[in-house]
Amino acid sequence: MPLPLPADPGFRQRVHDSFARQGVMHTLGATLEVADAGRVVIVMPHKAELAQQHGFVHAGIVATALDSACGYAAFSLMPADAAVLTIEFKVNLLAPARGPWFRFEGLVVKAGRTISVAEGKAWQHEAGGAESLCATMTATIMTVQGRGITH
């Protein structure tokens, strides 16, 4: 099932602009690495201020980065006058989020007129460079139009 072409040729700028407005991404130290049509990659370091009681990054913070990756992957295929809204997501935590670096990838599985579905994967990069999967997400995302918000 191939994805549709982006409805808006200026989609990359639109994704970058919206990402820059997410105050929480600054708090996480997260940066937008890739903004392709239907695919977004975010990277982030481990930080003690984001940790749970064992020193790993909190599952909810992993979910925060994955949700932004999934949401912007869906947003990239939406019309220029649309806003993006996450309806729900589900996360499986596969391994403790040790870091020291994380890569979050969101990929659109279905791009619907109203409802899109994206899948996210969180990878951690250990010191030596090895990469391993530490979490997965499925997110259901809504295209919102006509409410006067466009990001």
Place this chain on the structure above:
Amino acid sequence: MPLPLPADPGFRQRVHDSFARQGVMHTLGATLEVADAGRVVIVMPHKAELAQQHGFVHAGIVATALDSACGYAAFSLMPADAAVLTIEFKVNLLAPARGPWFRFEGLVVKAGRTISVAEGKAWQHEAGGAESLCATMTATIMTVQGRGITH
């Protein structure tokens, strides 16, 4: 299906101690309000550093607080030598997280020897005092013993 009594009479202190070690709760400005047997309440204000592009608290941050509420609700019923591990969670976002105050409640639905299930509800308190539900969570939580971690 009544919940079992807490396996450890010192459960309140154990929950408070573990919560205090979660660096991310300080970043969120979240405080532990209730630590009962099988039920935990966390409160948190809206903060711009936690917002998404429309100024609402990011869905992943709502999930972070809900996951801690659910995880500690399950932890309160575990043996004193157990650690708590979230396996997966699912969140439905029902309304934009405007705040200015949030209350997150985690309630154990099933307390198993290995696997527990908790349900979370996020409420927002508007200026006038009205309270409304803005998100729900279901979390699957594991009791981990014999790995040398106890929180």
Place this chain on the structure above:
Amino acid sequence: MPLPLPADPGFRQRVHDSFARQGVMHTLGATLEVADAGRVVIVMPHKAELAQQHGFVHAGIVATALDSACGYAAFSLMPADAAVLTIEFKVNLLAPARGPWFRFEGLVVKAGRTISVAEGKAWQHEAGGAESLCATMTATIMTVQGRGITH
């Protein structure tokens, strides 16, 4: 958050008619017991033809009945010209589905114009009459209008 009144005063008949058209409910031996505004109850016996390898009712069959309960709970609040569509659901299996009788309850948590969320609970009735929770569901449901289908 109180639910809205049903948009269609004939909602009970509409739910009953649609339920009767679900061939799979006959296969399950399921019957519609309650069709209130925002709340639906379905009952079903244990049947060997619905069992998994240990003789318990298969988790997917439990999900089938829960999804119908949740979907019709949401459908009861929709306009008369709307069709109901499940976008996604999540099920936690809390205990083996032994039966011999099951009760599935779907309850609307949020009734939106486009998206509704319902929570389902599956209870089993043991021989002596005791009732225990064996599964929970959260379902996201869409109101579909203008596509020429109304059930």
Place this chain on the structure above:
Amino acid sequence: MPLPLPADPGFRQRVHDSFARQGVMHTLGATLEVADAGRVVIVMPHKAELAQQHGFVHAGIVATALDSACGYAAFSLMPADAAVLTIEFKVNLLAPARGPWFRFEGLVVKAGRTISVAEGKAWQHEAGGAESLCATMTATIMTVQGRGITH
């Protein structure tokens, strides 16, 4: 993250035997097509007895076949004396399940000692032979040992 080798060299027979004991698979008309290490494929035709009110296969029946595919994919990697138990699953419905043929694939993402995670995909084959994705699942599965059940 490569999967471990199957713990039991007789895993194929074990999966086939357990599948044959699932009465519900006969009711669905489902057959086991592939039983590899960490990957299982099930096929099934559309049947009116499995339909919802619009004539499509009910979402819960799609979930039933996906859950068996995911569960057996995990089971294939377990020790010979283990039983398999689904803890929870989440399904996204991407398109109406028209058929006339369906293929359900379960693939293990993480094979843990106690907890495994598998992802399922449901494809439908239209008359001309074209194949399209109609649903996805994420399932959390438990390895149960020492309770006297081995399938």
